[in-house]
Amino acid sequence: MHNDLDRILFNEDEIEARLDQLAAQITHDYQGLDLTVLAILNGSLIFMADLLRRIPLPLQLDCLRVKSYYMGMVSTGEISFESGLLPDLSGRHVLLLDDILDSGNTLAAVIARIREETSPKSLKCCVLLSKQKSRVKALEADYVGFKIQDEFVVGYGLDYQERYRNLPLLGILK
Numbered sequence: 102m103h104n105d106l107d108r109i110l111f112n113e114d115e116i117e118a119r120l121d122q123l124a125a126q127i128t129h130d131y132q133g134l135d136l137t138v139l140a141i142l143n144g145s146l147i148f149m150a151d152l153l154r155r156i157p158l159p160l161q162l163d164c165l166r167v168k169s170y171y172m173g174m175v176s177t178g179e180i181s182f183e184s185g186l187l188p189d190l191s192g193r194h195v196l197l198l199d200d201i202l203d204s205g206n207t208l209a210a211v212i213a214r215i216r217e218e219t220s221p222k223s224l225k226c227c228v229l230l231s232k233q234k235s236r237v238k239a240l241e242a243d244y245v246g247f248k249i250q251d252e253f254v255v256g257y258g259l260d261y262q263e264r265y266r267n268l269p270l271l272g273i274l275k
């Protein structure tokens with residue numbers, strides 16, 4: 102898999118160091134609050150597992166499967182919810198987790214659905230990566246691991262045609 106990369110964006114040490122900081126910030130901000138983390142799968146799976154084990158709070162975890170449709174490396178903007186019902190988030194402080202904020206379509210759709218169907222006490226977003234670009238949906242995440250340029254990234258949960266999710270680092274394909 103490494104041979105398919107043009108270059109490494111962030112290696113394992115850099116990811117771990119940033120997760121330590123992000124987790125410390127989230128732990129501080131949600132001290133004493135009823136936190137539910139809602140992770141958007143599949144992309145956030147590895148990020149979720151590594152981040153949450155660094156957060157010593159009595160949080161609840163739920164996952165939502167959302168599929169975003171791609172033509173090669175370009176998003177079609179189409180998304181579909183693969184899991185049925187949302188968990189009951191009323192009265193909870195909800196932190197959405199996703200792998201990457203690109204066009205904003207996915208997070209915007211998830212946020213809209215949460216607001217339609219349930220009433221959390223607060224709703225924030227955390228993404229491992231945020232592409233610095235103008236988005237289809239005006240949206241920024243409250244917690245960002247790394248801000249990156251508008252390039253197609255794989256590894257650490259992020260795929261290209263369902264491959265490379267298990268690459269332990271973040272890189273750009275050849």
Ligand code: IMP
Nearest residue numbers: 144169202203204205206207253254259
């Ligand atoms: P959106 O365009 O913000 O809706 O991003 C939707 C989803 O597309 C993300 O959750 C990722 O699963 C995927 N995605 C966006 N950019 C990349 C990328 O650079 N590499 C791999 N997947 C990506």
Ligand code: MG
Nearest residue numbers: 144169259260
């Ligand atoms: Mg994907």
